[in-house]
Amino acid sequence: MTDDDDIIKQTTKLLVVGNTLQRKCSYCSRELKMELFRSHCYYIYCNSLWSRFKVATLNRLKICHNGILKRLLRLPRWSSSSLAFARNGVNTLDVIRRHSAFSLRSRVELYTNSIITSVRQSSAFVCGPIQQRWLGLLFVYNVG
Template sequence: MEVFLSHCYSIYCNSLWLRFKVATLNRLKVCHNDILKRILGLPRWSSSSLAFARNGVNNLGVFRRHSAFSVRSRVEVSKNSIITSVRQSAAYVCGPIQQRWLDLLFVHNEG
């Protein structure tokens, strides 16, 4: 489990990922799930959700939401003058990074 956590969660700056295709992120998720199952000796067709839950490990979606929340929280409370200027700009408030963070952090009910 330590190998999995140290190597598969070293996805630095993932909260800043903006330009990716959904298919690319889905392939990353499948690889992430498959690696955990291989380490645990589980068949590829077994439940990834169950494997993550039984081993107390966050799946890729949870990890990405946690990363986005963490960086967004640090930006919001920073006293650094440069970060404060950026945080108060329209580019930050209405920009693509802010939108991506909100999309990750909040579930949108459609219908």
């Protein structure tokens, strides 16, 4: 089972939100647009639990996220997304996913509930796909 269907649903939701923001906020200030972008485009439901998906599916979500920001700011399609995110003080999808993974991982590690503690200490969790995805998102491994 993969998380592709969930990512596709989130992409569709994000497209609807982005189109609504673009339509309703054409005369808003840049600051208001960025605040609306933060409040409506940062929450990607259950993204910290995605562990098995096609890279192409996640890339479509990233392209959608980048496109919404560019359309809100009326930037050309060929302009740099990373520069637009940096100049406007908003997080990219990769940063949002890292924050979500860190937050959930921290909460799982702090819980003292006996069931969560036993799951957390099991080899299925320690070596499982979610833990591996979290480690991949949160840590950069230098090889060589």
